[in-house]
Amino acid sequence: MASYSARGVHGHVVHELGGRIVRGVFAEGDTLDIRALGAELDVSLTVMRESLKVLAGKGLIDARQKRGTFVRARAAWNLLDPDLIRWRAEGGDADRLLDDLADVRAIIEPAAARRAAERRTDEDLDALSAALTAMAGARGDVAATAEADALFHRRLLAATGNELLTRFELFLEPGLRERDRLVHGRLGPDDPVPSHRAVLDAVRDRDAAGAERAMLDLLAKAADDADRATG
Template sequence: MASYAGRGTHGRVVEQLGYRVVSGEVPEGATLDPRELVGELGVSLTVVREALRVLASKELVASRQKRGTFVRPRAEWNTLDADVIRWRVACGKGESLLRDLQELRVIVEPAAVRCAAQRRTDDDLAALDLALGAMAGARGEGEAAAADAAFHRALLHASGNEMLTRLDDLMKAALQARDSLVHGSAGAAGDPVPSHRAVLDAVRERDPDRAAAAMADLLALARADADHALRTARTPEGRGRQRR
C-alpha cells in the first residue's frame, strides 16, 4: 500500500499524526492543538490543518467549537481505511487485524467458492487462470501479493452474488496489509500455487464440496503464514526489515 510519506511535507505530517493516533501515542479524547503542532513539526499552520482534515476524513479526529480538534473514540474510526490499517500494522497492532480478517475469510470464502463451483462462467475461469499464472510467475512480494489478490477477487466474482463480490472492497485493504506482511517475511510463505490450483480445479469441475474443502485447506495455510510473519516481525531482525 502506498503511504503518504512520499507526498511531500503534507504527506509526512499526515503519516506522523496518523501513526501517533492509531498507536495510542495520542490517546482517545486528547486534543491536538494545531499551533503547538506547527512548532513541534516545523511546518506551516496550513499544512497542519490540511493533515488534520485528512485524519478527520478517516474519522480519527473531529473538531468542535470550544473544544478544538480531538481524537475520536476508536469505535468511531474508519478501521477499514487503507491508511488506518497500515498504521495499525506499522505500530505492532496488526495481530488483531489479521485475526479478524482470518475469521471473516473462513466464514465467507468457502461459501463463496461453493457458489462459484455452481455458477462460474468461462470468463470467470479465464480470470482465475490468468491470476494463477501471474502467481506462478511472480517476481518479488509486490507481484505475488497482486496475483493473490486478483485470484481471490475473481473467485468472489465467480460466485455470481453481487454482495459477495462487493466484499472484496471490504477486505481489500486488510488483505493488502496481510499479503505485504507475509510476502515480505523470509520463510513465511511457501509456494501458493498448489493450494490455489486445487480450489480452481474444483471450481472448474463444478464440485462445490471439494471447492469448499480446498478453500478451507488454503485458508489454514494462509493462517500459518500470517502467524509466522507476525512472529518474525516481533524479532529484532524482523523489525529491521520492516524499517527498510
C-alpha cells in the same frame, strides 16, 4: 478505497499523524496542538488543516468549539480504510488485525468459493487463471505476490455473480496485501500457487463442495503462516 497516505506532502502528514494515533502516541480524547505539529512536521497550517480533514473522514479525529481537535474513540474509526489497515499492520496491532482478517475470511470465502463453482462463467475462469499466472510469475517478490494474491481473491468474489459479495474486496484487498507483506516479509518467500490452483480447479469443475474444502485448506495454511510470523 484508495490509500491517501502516498500522496505528496499532504499524504506524508496524514500518514505520520494517522500512524501516531493508531499506535497510541495520541490517545483517545487527546487534543492535538495543530500549530506545534505543523511546526514539527515543517508544513503550513493550510496543509495541516487539509490533512486533518482526511483523518476526520477516516473517523480518527473530530473538532469542537472550545475543545479543539481531538482523537476519537476507536469505535468511531473506519477500520476498513486501507490506510488504517496499513497503520495497524505497521504499528504493533498486527496480531489483532491478522486474527480479525482470518476470522472474517473463514466466514466469507469458503461460501464464496462454493458459489463461484456453481455460478462461474468462462470469463471468470479466464480471469482467475490470469491471476494465478501472475502469482506464479511473482515468486520471490513480496509486493507482486501480494498484488496477485489480492487479484485472485477479488476475481473469485466476482465469480459468485453476487454484486454485494463482490464489494467485499474493499476490505479484503488491503487486508490481504498487508497480511502478505507481513507474513512473507518475516518468513521469507513461499509458493502460494498450489493452494490457489486447488481452488481454481474445483471452481472449473463446478465442484462446489470441493471448492469450499480447497478454500478451507488455503485459509488453514494462511492462518498457520500468520501464527508463525507473529510468534
